[in-house]
Amino acid sequence: MEKAKKSTKRLAAAKELNRVVGEYYLECAAAKDAGTPVGWMPPMNGAIEIFYAMDLQPVFPENWSPVCAAFGLTPKNFEVSENMGYSRDLCGYLRNIIGYVNGPMTDPDTPLGGLPAPDVLLSPGGGCVPVMKIFHALERRFPEAKVFKADLPQVAVEEIRPHHVEYAVGEMQRLIDFLSEVTGRTLDPDRLKEVVALSDQACALWDEIMTFRRFVPAPFSAAEIGIMFVMVTRQGTRTAVDFLTTVRDEVRARAAAGIGVIPDEKLRLFWDNIPLWYNMGLFNYFERANAVVVAETYSAAWSLRLDPEKPLESLAMKSLQSYPLVSCVSIEKRKELVLKACKEYAIDGVVFHRNKSCVPISLGQMDIRRALETELGIPSVIFDADHMDARNFSTAQFQTRVDAFLEMLHQRKGR
Ligand code: SF4
Numbered sequence: 001m002e003k004a005k006k007s008t009k010r011l012a013a014a015k016e017l018n019r020v021v022g023e024y025y026l027e028c029a030a031a032k033d034a035g036t037p038v039g040w041m042p043p044m045n046g047a048i049e050i051f052y053a054m055d056l057q058p059v060f061p062e063n064w065s066p067v068c069a070a071f072g073l074t075p076k077n078f079e080v081s082e083n084m085g086y087s088r089d090l091c092g093y094l095r096n097i098i099g100y101v102n103g104p105m106t107d108p109d110t111p112l113g114g115l116p117a118p119d120v121l122l123s124p125g126g127g128c129v130p131v132m133k134i135f136h137a138l139e140r141r142f143p144e145a146k147v148f149k150a151d152l153p154q155v156a157v158e159e160i161r162p163h164h165v166e167y168a169v170g171e172m173q174r175l176i177d178f179l180s181e182v183t184g185r186t187l188d189p190d191r192l193k194e195v196v197a198l199s200d201q202a203c204a205l206w207d208e209i210m211t212f213r214r215f216v217p218a219p220f221s222a223a224e225i226g227i228m229f230v231m232v233t234r235q236g237t238r239t240a241v242d243f244l245t246t247v248r249d250e251v252r253a254r255a256a257a258g259i260g261v262i263p264d265e266k267l268r269l270f271w272d273n274i275p276l277w278y279n280m281g282l283f284n285y286f287e288r289a290n291a292v293v294v295a296e297t298y299s300a301a302w303s304l305r306l307d308p309e310k311p312l313e314s315l316a317m318k319s320l321q322s323y324p325l326v327s328c329v330s331i332e333k334r335k336e337l338v339l340k341a342c343k344e345y346a347i348d349g350v351v352f353h354r355n356k357s358c359v360p361i362s363l364g365q366m367d368i369r370r371a372l373e374t375e376l377g378i379p380s381v382i383f384d385a386d387h388m389d390a391r392n393f394s395t396a397q398f399q400t401r402v403d404a405f406l407e408m409l410h411q412r413k414g415r
Helices: 013-033 047-053 061-070 074-083 092-101 129-141 162-183 189-214 222-233 238-257 282-289 298-302 311-320 331-344 365-376 395-414
Strands: 038-040 057-059 120-123 146-149 267-272 291-296 349-355 380-385
Touching: 013 038, 013 057, 013 222, 013 238, 047 057, 047 162, 047 189, 047 311, 061 074, 061 092, 061 129, 061 222, 074 092, 092 129, 120 129, 120 162, 146 162, 162 311, 189 222, 189 238, 189 291, 189 298, 189 311, 222 238, 222 282, 222 291, 222 298, 267 282, 267 331, 267 395, 282 291, 282 395, 291 298, 291 331, 331 365, 349 365, 349 395, 365 380, 380 395
Parallel strands: 038 057, 038 120, 120 146, 267 291, 267 349, 349 380
Antiparallel strands: none
């Protein structure tokens, strides 16, 4: 098994992030102790803002998986789920969370205190099959939790029509009614507007931060992508806005001063698919060849805006786009997004992570690769790995392919 490697970070905000992450999990535990209802839900959907507006505690089992990978907890969790009969071919998030809730969850020494048991489960009616199955398994594991079965149309972003939004608004209202009934809490419409405004500010800051990566040299690399933690867990809070403002200010100052990730940036790379959460140090590997990963598909997921004056419509739209890299986008659209990003960020080469654990995001990579070559003349390399399971990654294979690829890119650029 590959040894977990942490990435070397250059942003001072990275230290601030550790505090934000720690405080979030402390808040989750404290909420449970104080009797605040805790709801487990998939990430990137409009339920988050509704939870914060109703003073309920949102928890994200999918997001807990990268934390487990960073703390080296995944081998134990995988052992538990595999002993229960879950195949190694299944999504690593699924195997990790099922292993965790059926194993180490009750261990008092779990880093960050672990996850508090759910009082409510928001079971998605969309996204990918593994994410739906995670929640079906959680329903069996926590039979006392009240379950809300979401029912949203699976429609590609470019195909969303007014009747889809109207239906999704009805679903948001049904969720609010459900939460009022099972928790006894009501939703103040003005508070919801405030929360949606904060969420929109976070999205605007996110977009602004990403634009500074177009500078040459790039002020930060994919090694810092953990900042997305606030976009997953803290949307609709002042915490997210304050943290992202700090990041934006630092990144803007670095870009203005021409301070790059490395002093002599020669190659700019794009990363496709989820990072290897147990080996974020991989992003620093490219730097020995003066190459920097300056953009990635994953970070495009939060590029959306919300209108505080139309909070339910905004949250409905957000929920319809909640799996922007998976079921809510066609391969054609993904291709368009990757090609556009490669032009905007002046990319020299693309690194495709063919993810054994995530078929939905790996699907279409060959089409995108062909389009990059024929339409933009941008070469790419593919390596096999897994975003959660270190057993499916070979450092030797990665280094051999990447070294040859970077050498070829240098030769091309030299010419
Ligand atoms: S999108 Fe991929 S990584 Fe996320 S839950 Fe689905 S299969 Fe797993």
